[in-house]
Amino acid sequence: MSDPDPLRRRWLRRGAAVGAGLGTGLGTGLGTGLGMGGGALAAPQPGDGASGQRTMPPSWRTPGGEFSNYGQPSPDGPIRWVSTEPGAPGTGVAWTPLHELEGTLVPNGLHFERHHAGIPALDSQAWHLVVEGRVTRPSTLDLATLLRMPRHSRQAFIECAGNSSALWRPEPVQAPVGWLHGLVSCSEWTGVSLRQVLDRVGVAASARWLIAEGLDAAGMTVSLPLDSLPAHSMIALYQNGEPLRAAHGFPARLMLPGLEGVVQVKWLGRLTLSDRPAMSRFDTVAYTDLQADGVSHRFTRTLGVKSLITSPFVGQRLPCGAQELSGLAWSGAGAITRVDITVDGGRRWWPARLDGAARDRAFTRFRATWPRGVASEPAVIASRAVDSAGRVQPRRREMLRRRGGDPRYHYNAVTALSVSADGGVAHGYLDE
């Protein structure tokens, strides 16, 4: 008897994706998501009823499957890729398959993950949040207390500072967009205003920094200047309508719209108000931006303006004729006001359609029709976003000049795809 769990079948089939390192796993991703579907029901043929039996679709002839307590994605639905670091249990990333998704909200099971020491198993009954330091009323808030406070919901993206880091390499890596840029996702978060929690404990006048610590085994400690905490920062308790999953910080995490992922502290355990930063590993050694002159920029938490074409994607072969382009844009400093598209390597740009309301620090879906002829010339297509703060997505050449020989974080340059005359889609660099 065949395995009754379609998810499991899919995992077995795609088993090679799990545990693949970034460098080695990418190549095998080509073609993921291609040729999906299949097994379509045969259309009724005229004359089938000659025997006297009316023709019916096969699925009419048997009762369907059972209910379940928690639904499953479609059997051929997208999956993430996982890259782990040997020797460091629970350390690695899971990439969101951006090239297989639509709209602007990422399902919780496909939201990217970056863990530095695995996913802790926390008991919501025993969990509490310590708030101490330069406050008038040091407090421990349990989950019930937080759940009694007013809540609000807000869409916001989270992007790992190390997202797109493969694009620092001198040669373009050939992989679909999700396996290169998939350390970004967008959800609707619901929780308690961080400001309100700080009000409750009473921030002392001398406090300048908020130091947040997670309950994972990573020594996760980040320092945030109080005067630049984003508006609408919250302690999130729900993601896309359901309580946070363990992998996303259950029972509570920080949600600071527009800031890099590492400060969205999962499994939040303690907030300390301080007159100075901790200068933890996550403030200094990692997540700082080395510049060409050897100086590291520190506390560069706000993410740049960025866009990606998600369709078409690397590995596809486009049929002749007009092609629908689609992609995602976001900015850590505001809403997306404009996305321009080029199909000639950046000589001419024209505006894409923004699909849906422009949301502050959340995904915006853009679309454009590329009137590609039957006898197509090779093309280089790319998108370039502008945000409400007036920031324009930079070109790669410009980023490389500024960032020098060993950049690691915060890549947000324009990403390009080359389309050959026969429709093959490959990753390319616009400036070379």
Next chain:
Amino acid sequence: MADEPSGAVAVAPGWPAIVYPDGTGMPPGIGRAWRGAVLYAERCADCHGSSGQGARAMELVGDHASLSGEWPDHGIAARWPVLPPLYDYVQRAMPPQDPGSLDDGQTWDLLAHLLVLNRLHPASRPLDRAALLAIRLPNRDGFVDIEAGDGSPWVASPVSPAPKGREASGAGSRSPR
């Protein structure tokens, strides 16, 4: 309004003090590099290399100069601006297979060994708190704070945060108890 110096701020039961750049919160101890070397070989060398040159995990010994150039050589001397948070990180998170397992004495021993490897401390002398705090890391000034007020490392913005919040709390209109 309480406004006590951070060194005297109470810490909730079950939590360690945060270790600050000036050493506040760092437990006292005396590190012996030779003991640290034994510990390092047992618990660290597999990932960080036998002499800190890096392997599966990041290198711990590298350039003393700034990190310009095409192939900057990262390591403790150039990546950390100050040492006390290194103590905190090692004790909390290392080794990844057994985080939180190093006691205070072992952590001091390991730091002594790492600082000797980095030519920041003589092998012949034990490493105590005063010796650690006296080490001036070569790339200490190689960091510029972008979103932290006026850009100087320890001084945050002069803007006083959250005045609205304190008023709201005082009015007692929120925060059911």
